[in-house]
Amino acid sequence: MVVQSPGKKMFARETKSDIVLLITLYTLLILVSLTVLYPIIYVISSSFSSPNAVNSGKVIILPVEFTTIGYERILQYKPLWIGFMNSSIYALGSGLLSTTLTLLAAYPLSRRNFVGRNAIMIFMAFTMFFGGGLIPYYLLLSKLHLIDTRWVMIIPGAVSVFNVIIARTFLQANIPDELFDAATVDGCSHFRFFWSVVLPLSKPLIAILFLFAAVGAWNSYFNALVFLRSQELMPIQIVLRNILIQNQQFGKYGLVSVEMQKLKMNDLLKFGMIVVGSLPLMIAYPFVQKHFVKGVLIGSIKG
Amino acid sequence: MEKTIPIPVNAKITWLKIIRNWQLYVMIAPAIILIFIFSYIPMAGAQIAFRDYNPIGGIWGSPWVGLKNFEWFFSIPDAWQMIRNTLVLSGLGIALGFTAPIILALMINEIPNERFKRYVQTVTYAPNFISTVIMVSIILTLLNPRIGVVGHIIEWFKLPATDLIGKPQAFPWIYVITNIWQYAGFDAIVYLAALSAISPELYEAARMDGATRLQKMRHIDIPGILPVIVILLILEMSNILGIGFEKIFLMQNSLNLPVSEVISTYVYKMGLLRSDFSFGTAVGLFNSVVNFALLISANWIAKRTQEVSLW
Numbered sequence: 001m002v003v004q005s006p007g008k009k010m011f012a013r014e015t016k017s018d019i020v021l022l023i024t025l026y027t028l029l030i031l032v033s034l035t036v037l038y039p040i041i042y043v044i045s046s047s048f049s050s051p052n053a054v055n056s057g058k059v060i061i062l063p064v065e066f067t068t069i070g071y072e073r074i075l076q077y078k079p080l081w082i083g084f085m086n087s088s089i090y091a092l093g094s095g096l097l098s099t100t101l102t103l104l105a106a107y108p109l110s111r112r113n114f115v116g117r118n119a120i121m122i123f124m125a126f127t128m129f130f131g132g133g134l135i136p137y138y139l140l141l142s143k144l145h146l147i148d149t150r151w152v153m154i155i156p157g158a159v160s161v162f163n164v165i166i167a168r169t170f171l172q173a174n175i176p177d178e179l180f181d182a183a184t185v186d187g188c189s190h191f192r193f194f195w196s197v198v199l200p201l202s203k204p205l206i207a208i209l210f211l212f213a214a215v216g217a218w219n220s221y222f223n224a225l226v227f228l229r230s231q232e233l234m235p236i237q238i239v240l241r242n243i244l245i246q247n248q249q250f251g252k253y254g255l256v257s258v259e260m261q262k263l264k265m266n267d268l269l270k271f272g273m274i275v276v277g278s279l280p281l282m283i284a285y286p287f288v289q290k291h292f293v294k295g296v297l298i299g300s301i302k303g
Numbered sequence: 304m305e306k307t308i309p310i311p312v313n314a315k316i317t318w319l320k321i322i323r324n325w326q327l328y329v330m331i332a333p334a335i336i337l338i339f340i341f342s343y344i345p346m347a348g349a350q351i352a353f354r355d356y357n358p359i360g361g362i363w364g365s366p367w368v369g370l371k372n373f374e375w376f377f378s379i380p381d382a383w384q385m386i387r388n389t390l391v392l393s394g395l396g397i398a399l400g401f402t403a404p405i406i407l408a409l410m411i412n413e414i415p416n417e418r419f420k421r422y423v424q425t426v427t428y429a430p431n432f433i434s435t436v437i438m439v440s441i442i443l444t445l446l447n448p449r450i451g452v453v454g455h456i457i458e459w460f461k462l463p464a465t466d467l468i469g470k471p472q473a474f475p476w477i478y479v480i481t482n483i484w485q486y487a488g489f490d491a492i493v494y495l496a497a498l499s500a501i502s503p504e505l506y507e508a509a510r511m512d513g514a515t516r517l518q519k520m521r522h523i524d525i526p527g528i529l530p531v532i533v534i535l536l537i538l539e540m541s542n543i544l545g546i547g548f549e550k551i552f553l554m555q556n557s558l559n560l561p562v563s564e565v566i567s568t569y570v571y572k573m574g575l576l577r578s579d580f581s582f583g584t585a586v587g588l589f590n591s592v593v594n595f596a597l598l599i600s601a602n603w604i605a606k607r608t609q610e611v612s613l614w
Binding site for chain 1: 335413419423433449455516570594
């Protein structure tokens with residue numbers, strides 16, 4: 001046993017019923033974790049198996065007839081890489097813009113002497129619970145000539161009110177008004193204070209905001225489905241959807257030629273695509289997870 | 304400062320504060336402008352629900368038609384079918400999907416071994432980061448009678464091979480259970496945080512009284528996180544008609560459509576794919592208004608009964 005947080009101490013003398021309970025809980029949680037892990041392992045194993053093994057359902061847990069032929073084919077599949085690049089642009093763009101705007105909005109809202117704070121909070125929070133709906137939104141974007149441009153993936157969703165609230169809570173807790181009062185004595189303005197005091201003290205917050213926006217942009221397909229048309233602008237999720245869910249054939253792009261092979265190969269390529277599509281997040285998982293958890297915890301402090 | 308400041312001076316102080324802090328307004332302006340444009344202008348645009356939209360007249364110039372679009376919506380049998388589908392999915396989602404993370408958090412919280420605890424958390428958080436497209440394709444693969452594990456299980460029991468995703472009776476269960484698989488771990492974080500904030504003295508007292516772990520869970524843990532549960536339940540209730548678009552749209556096929564068509568997917572198909580802007584807006588507006596009304600009533604009930612509320 002390692003560190004124990006208060007309140008969760010092992011009781012000095014575990015009664016019989018407690019021991020039964022603990023054994024049950026351990027068993028259940030082991031089952032839970034295996035249930036969560038199984039589909040992930042199955043997908044990865046399948047992606048390294050031979051087309052025949054995948055196609056006839058022979059893969060249960062470990063790869064069968066290990067091969068990387070699926071990945072070799074996928075690496076040559078151009079639309080996937082275009083999607084990969086587009087998604088990187090959207091994730092990076094959304095991350096940068098959203099983080100900047102959110103921090104700039106949250107700082108005033110975290111100041112006690114900011115007149116109009118409550119009115120602005122209501123103005124913002126109302127949009128969390130009520131909206132005009134998809135169609136008026138679409139008509140607006142088309143009037144602004146944003147449809148089928150890269151901007152539509154970055155600008156309209158840049159300010160998330162939920163993130164503003166998280167940032168405000170963080171700044172309220174970490175940047176006391178007294179700190180600014182002290183700084184103003186030395187003639188420091190809000191701009192300078194924000195730049196040279198608030199930002200350096202908000203590194204964890206910046207990471208949270210950036211990751212919330214970037215991961216969201218990477219994983220979502222809705223905006224692209226509704227607001228984009230050109231194939232060369234499509235993010236990876238749309239490319240994946242076309243192949244994984246709509247069963248668009250790889251053959252069209254000359255990857256697999258003979259009809260029979262094509263059918264067998266398709267299942268394998270799908271598994272490989274799933275892995276490649278989630279690779280960036282898999283690699284970043286420990287880092288991303290840590291900050292997401294922090295973000296949720298800050299968010300849960302208030303509402 | 305003097306105790307008896309007349310109101311004008313107060314107003315003056317307010318203006319002074321505003322002027323002295325003008326930079327704050329510059330900082331918040333971009334966010335306000337974006338929210339105004341992308342959230343409030345569409346709200347005004349929702350008026351086309353009461354018009355017969357045409358591109359020439361536009362939002363402000365198309366002819367008024369009163370409630371015609373709403374009447375039309377409720378006159379088609381599909382409307383009630385869709386509302387029913389949405390309610391079934393939400394109801395099952397609240398009954399199972401909402402309680403799963405609470406139970407998981409209570410279980411994890413009870414584990415004395417920190418390492419095992421961290422292992423369970425790391426594993427169960429992971430699916431939260433899988434994109435909807437990938438999630439649905441994993442579901443489709445696992446349920447595929449030829450290659451998926453569910454097919455194998457059905458085979459072991461010597462049941463006839465079926466494609467579960469096309470079975471209307473199975474659809475809501477697949478939707479909700481896979482949601483639990485994906486989100487229960489991550490949603491448990493909030494409850495775990497609330498549990499760790501419960502005062503250690505309560506546990507100390509319980510220990511003195513010889514309470515078992517189960518009693519402690521019932522009498523300290525659950526009441527301790529009840530306010531958090533209520534707040535999240537209010538938010539959940541307000542979204543009863545707002546079943547998200549992304550996952551359900553991908554899971555739809557012609558076989559399960561009678562149970563999988565929900566309001567958000569219908570709005571997309573009618574409004575955008577068929578370009579019936581006014582009708583789509585009316586259905587969407589109906590949805591938003593019901594959601595908002597539900598939020599307000601859930602909040603009111605919670606305030607009355609639990610003394611917890613969003614505002």
